[in-house]
Amino acid sequence: xxSVTQMEGPVTLSEEAxxxxxxxxxxxxxxxxxxxxxxxxxxLQLLLKATKADDKGSNKGFEATYRKExxxxxxxxxxxxxxxxxxxxxxxxxxxxxxTLGRLYFGRGxxxxxxx
Amino acid sequence: DAGVIQSPRHEVTxxxxxxxxxxxxxxxxxxxxxxRQTMMRGLELLIxxxxxxPIDDSGMPEDxxxxxxxxxxxxxxxxxxxxxxxxxxxxxxxxxxxxxxEQYFGPGTRLTVT
Numbered sequence: 001x002x003s004v005t006q007m008e009g010p011v012t013l014s015e016e017a018x019x020x021x022x023x024x025x026x027x028x029x030x031x032x033x034x035x036x037x038x039x040x041x042x043x044l045q046l047l048l049k050a051t052k053a054d055d056k057g058s059n060k061g062f063e064a065t066y067r068k069e070x071x072x073x074x075x076x077x078x079x080x081x082x083x084x085x086x087x088x089x090x091x092x093x094x095x096x097x098x099x100t101l102g103r104l105y106f107g108r109g110x111x112x113x114x115x116x
Numbered sequence: 117d118a119g120v121i122q123s124p125r126h127e128v129t130x131x132x133x134x135x136x137x138x139x140x141x142x143x144x145x146x147x148x149x150x151x152r153q154t155m156m157r158g159l160e161l162l163i164x165x166x167x168x169x170p171i172d173d174s175g176m177p178e179d180x181x182x183x184x185x186x187x188x189x190x191x192x193x194x195x196x197x198x199x200x201x202x203x204x205x206x207x208x209x210x211x212x213x214x215x216x217x218e219q220y221f222g223p224g225t226r227l228t229v230t
Contacts, residue, residue, distance in 0.1 A: 034217070034218075043209075043223050044219075044221040046219075089159065102147060102166065106158070
């Protein structure tokens with residue numbers, strides 16, 4: 001089946017520190033992979049995506065590379081800011097038949113807090 | 117451009133009352149998803165529609181929950197009767213087409229059942 005496992009939080013960092021949030025997946029077929037971000041009191045927003053193996057998604061200084069051999073899609077940022085404090089969700093697209101096609105499978109989310 | 121619109125943003129109700137949550141997807145999007153978010157269970161998919169037709173409702177907790185999409189621009193999620201364990205944030209999301217899996221989320225409805 002389809003599932004996503006991401007590192008448990010919370011993650012607490014000082015401003016300008018390096019960030020890694022681990023994400024691994026199990027999937028049928030060749031899914032697309034996503035990172036969504038949720039700021040306090042808001043809905044989820046797409047942060048970046050990758051649609052095939054070895055693709056690198058990037059946005060706002062965040063990057064993640066689709067690694068098929070390790071079934072991973074780790075999120076990284078070289079220098080975090082206080083404004084990056086949020087919950088980050090890893091997700092994959094359903095590629096199978098029927099009801100799995102078209103839906104996203106989300107991880108549990110990782111809370112990131114950045115202190116000045 | 118308007119994003120996904122949800123109403124109300126906050127709802128406080130007493131146990132046993134009927135609750136109706138509303139969602140207006142982005143114009144032109146043909147898929148709509150209802151999610152529930154709690155600290156204990158994280159983000160759960162309740163039901164989703166393609167072209168106004170329910171595709172998968174296996175995430176709906178029990179018969180007290182029902183969802184409808186009478187047209188492409190409106191959907192409701194109803195809980196009757198409500199219970200304290202239904203307290204959560206409910207999100208609606210929409211998606212365009214069948215080749216893009218990006219979902220656009222609304223701001224959510226925070227439901228508190230006392």
